Amino acid sequence: MKTLSAGWPEIRERVRAAEALALFLDYDGTLTPIVRHPSQARLAEGTRRLLRKLSCEKGIWVAVVSGRALEDVRRMTGVARICYVGNHGLELEGPNLRYVNPMAKKCRPVLRRIVRRLKEAVAPIPGAWIEDKGFTLTLHFRQAAPAGKKLARGLFQGVVRPYREKKQVRITAGKEVFEVRPPVRWTKGTAVSWLLDRRAALSPGPVLPIYIGDDLTDEDAFRALGKRGISVAVGAGNPLTRAQYRVRSPAEVGSFLRRLLLISERSADRAGRRDQRRVQRNIARSA
Numbered sequence: 001m002k003t004l005s006a007g008w009p010e011i012r013e014r015v016r017a018a019e020a021l022a023l024f025l026d027y028d029g030t031l032t033p034i035v036r037h038p039s040q041a042r043l044a045e046g047t048r049r050l051l052r053k054l055s056c057e058k059g060i061w062v063a064v065v066s067g068r069a070l071e072d073v074r075r076m077t078g079v080a081r082i083c084y085v086g087n088h089g090l091e092l093e094g095p096n097l098r099y100v101n102p103m104a105k106k107c108r109p110v111l112r113r114i115v116r117r118l119k120e121a122v123a124p125i126p127g128a129w130i131e132d133k134g135f136t137l138t139l140h141f142r143q144a145a146p147a148g149k150k151l152a153r154g155l156f157q158g159v160v161r162p163y164r165e166k167k168q169v170r171i172t173a174g175k176e177v178f179e180v181r182p183p184v185r186w187t188k189g190t191a192v193s194w195l196l197d198r199r200a201a202l203s204p205g206p207v208l209p210i211y212i213g214d215d216l217t218d219e220d221a222f223r224a225l226g227k228r229g230i231s232v233a234v235g236a237g238n239p240l241t242r243a244q245y246r247v248r249s250p251a252e253v254g255s256f257l258r259r260l261l262l263i264s265e266r267s268a269d270r271a272g273r274r275d276q277r278r279v280q281r282n283i284a285r286s287a
């Protein structure tokens with residue numbers, strides 16, 4: 001795997017040749033640095049402006065893809081008229097788009113019960129807490145002491161085991177988190193493929209998908225894109241990543257996005273000048 005700067009010449013050629021870009025961006029650890037508590041992962045105003053500008057470009061389509069609940073990631077990002085994918089793809093919403101996974105809806109009562117039990121179980125452990133995200137739940141233990149982390153892991157497994165054995169839920173692990181999800185193989189990757197199909201139906205024509213993410217859950221999307229897209233892993237969190245390129249930090253993600261914007265603006269300028277020349281020629285001809 002290359003660093004993004006080493007791969008930039010080939011990426012630039014692909015981006016320039018593309019008629020349209022579909023930009024899929026993870027939120028935590030990709031657009032914002034990893035912080036102690038998810039509520040502190042605020043988007044920098046510069047990044048928000050950048051996303052807004054990208055989303056206004058004619059040939060660029062932007063989606064923020066997150067493990068957070070959809071409303072949460074929409075509120076944190078705060079950019080209108082782009083697509084938001086929440087709960088690792090189980091819910092998504094954008095202009096002319098809306099989807100909620102049916103199995104996720106069905107699983108909600110079971111999840112409610114698990115949320116209640118887990119909240120009780122980890123309440124005595126400082127730094128461990130349960131985030132109820134509607135269609136999924138997360139056990140966070142980043143802030144717990146080492147002994148607390150171990151205890152939280154054990155309690156978590158104890159509570160979820162019966163549900164997992166009955167295949168009522170699915171368990172996944174992330175960066176110092178465990179998640180309980182509906183028993184359905186619907187991932188960020190499935191959601192990205194679904195969106196690309198839907199987008200193709202809404203506005204036909206070739207599109208170059210670009211996916212940037214930092215977590216294990218983003219690997220499904222890297223796999224879904226394969227060679228037809230450009231995949232970028234953020235940070236050194238997963239040395240076995242399937243992404244084609246790597247950047248070190250959310251700051252480098254920002255510079256990459258600025259480069260994409262510049263290419264798009266320049267090609268729009270060129271198209272504008274071409275149109276202008278055509279108009280001038282037509283005027284000259286008719287004179």
Ligand SMILES: [Mg+2]
Nearest residue numbers: 026028029215
């Ligand atoms: Mg992330």
